[in-house]
Amino acid sequence: MAIFGRNTARQRLKRATQRALSAPTFDSPPDCTPWVIGGLWPPELEAVTPATAVVAEHLKNDLQRIANSANERLRELPHADLPDFARHAEEVRIIDVARSYALSRVESTIRQLRSAEIEFDTDPAIPVVTEVESAIDEDTIEISHRDEAPAPIVAEPIVVEPIEIEPTVEPAAAVEPAPPVEPAYADDRGLKRLLAFVARQESGLRWAVGEREDGTALLVTDLAHGWIPPGVALPADVALLAPARRGGRISELLGDVVRSVVYHPGDQFTAGRDETTAASPTARQLSRVDDLGWKLAEATHWRDGLPRMVHTLAKAGAARTGVLDAEVDVLRVHSETARYQLMAQYPDVDATLLSNCLLLAATEAIAAGDELSANYHFSWFEALNAPQPSLWGSAP
Template sequence: MTGGLWPAELSTVTAETAPLVEYLKADLQRIVNAANAELEGIRRAGMADPIRQAEEARVINDARAFAVRRVESTVRHLRNARQEFRNGSRPVNGAEPAQDRHRAPTLDRGESRTEPISVPEQAQPAPAAKPKTPEPKWVRPTSPFDTDDTEVLDEIATVLKDFAKITDPAVEEPPAPPTPARHAKPSVDEAPPTPAPEPPAGSDSDREQLDRLLKFVARQESGLRWAIGNRDDGSTVLVTDLAHGWIPPGITLPAEVTLLVPERRTGNAKALLGQTTLSVSYAPGDALGWATDYEETDTSSQPRELPPVDDLGWALTEATHWRDGLPRMVHTLAKAGAAGTGVVDVELDVLRVHLEIARYHLMAQYPDVDPALLLNCLLLAATEGIATGDLIVANYHFAWFQMLSSPPPSRWAAGE
């Protein structure tokens, strides 16, 4: 289970992201190797089972947190580089911009033009035919992560194996042209068949579009059950059965989808969709295919938009004050985000580590999650949103917190 460790920005390798992805892959592998070596030493120390299990859990959590910080740092560097490129600044490595090879060279004003001297044409002998050399066959490189990492930290090892598949796509050979029949008689009377009109480029059928959107989110958290469907009003609803249809933080959403409003619901993912005209579902273990097999998906935070919570900043500050299971810094950052005083990047990174750890434990408990852990994860996600200025995300998670933290309505009518 990857636990959402690999970011969506690096799910498809491009020329821009290839160096960052290679560095990140190597760092994650070093984290796995170091943790496995420490775990091997703990197992050989002859500790009692409770002490050994506690030490192993500590090593795994520390390695997981270190890997999360490394991924966050890579994504932040990538976003900063893209922003600098949009602003027209110099490249990150300090190199001068490459000159346009197709642009005609300019002459200085004082430089005189030299007229070319005409040379009488001479008959040249025909060039000798070059011997044909056989084209080299492409050999698929062997991935350094083909061996199973059976120690622990399976989530990081799985990310590395999945990345090796992404960076090494299969090359399909072009089909050979059909060989015309030697003894076939040419048709004179019959007119050539009219080819069927091809659909416009980029158009998907409804089922193919739903499948594309579903796999886009399922790749980010493949350990959950997902469902997506079209309703009569034309909306496309996306749900997961983690907690009444709530979508956890860290999931990049397609711009076309709509999410459920906070409400207590029961049933599996398809039941949470409600009445639909067409639906597609995913369960852990289903094939996801390659991301490059589908066209690019536009993303947005708008699907998380809900009616605004009254006095969101004050309500979030009160909810995080002296709450069991939350670090003290969460309340401090919630108060700073509500006041708009700004948050230091280092503190924001620590907050994200706490959020990722809570989310990781939540996925580990799935499908039977601890209600207290779920509420703390909602508060951490809302605090990250308000600390970064993303009020849509903060409002979404806190609205779910308010609904789930309030007692369910009584089944007994008043006065009975």
């Protein structure tokens, strides 16, 4: 009996250990760092050299920042009025999202290291870039593509003799009435299709799609007054909210609509993905900001919380002098890290962090040559940072 009891105790201990390792449970204070960044360190940085020391340091700091943001979010859960099963599901979601951002950060670093080993065929006066985030002299770097245009081909003109044709009178044909135009979304299926298309990309946000009286579909989220972050592909046939400060529930952001569908984090999607919905950048079309490049360079100059390279690449992208792919990749890493910090604060976000996310998104877009998206993100920056109307002199 004693041997049987000892074996049973060992089995219970083994099962308990397996459960503890498979599903993390947190005491106070929670620390999900091993589940977020454990095992992600790239083999290329196992032995740090002087050429990779800066890259390794940035990667280490960013990974720790992602883990810290997830830990802060986990510490807030015990104060939320949630049942145990809902709190556990939220813990798992927070860790999964943080892990995906950390993985993207490591993958970007690996691409950066590989890009630094390639000699770029540029002007001989430009040295090979081996440290992407080193100080760059904006006035001396210029990438130009000089392709000689082919000589125009002049073809002999062909003279066609005019032919006289006697007009004939056809009997008037009966005009059939045009078929009635059905609304774009005769039922909720079309709206649900659009909603699932965007909600699958950022399932941690609330989304809503409503049909207006004119038949257009309006897509909204309650993140940052209605701003759609970069990285979310949008269907071509949806309208977005104009940049402005606004609040309220997700359904209130839609305004007057004929019908609507709403997604909340945790809602189930229909089986299978819709492959018929095509993404298009035209959904972010806004009125053009005058002197966009100059204003973006001014807004990123010596701004707290932004790396120095953001201002450099904002100027280079606006001047179209050329930006290296490795530089855009590093800039995208900074943008994704800041965006994850913003998501960790959702639904309450810090105004300064939000402004930096908008500037990073605009700079990343203009450096990549996407002026439409850069115009969209900077328009939101201007709207949210505009001086508030003064109440001085108003009626008591």
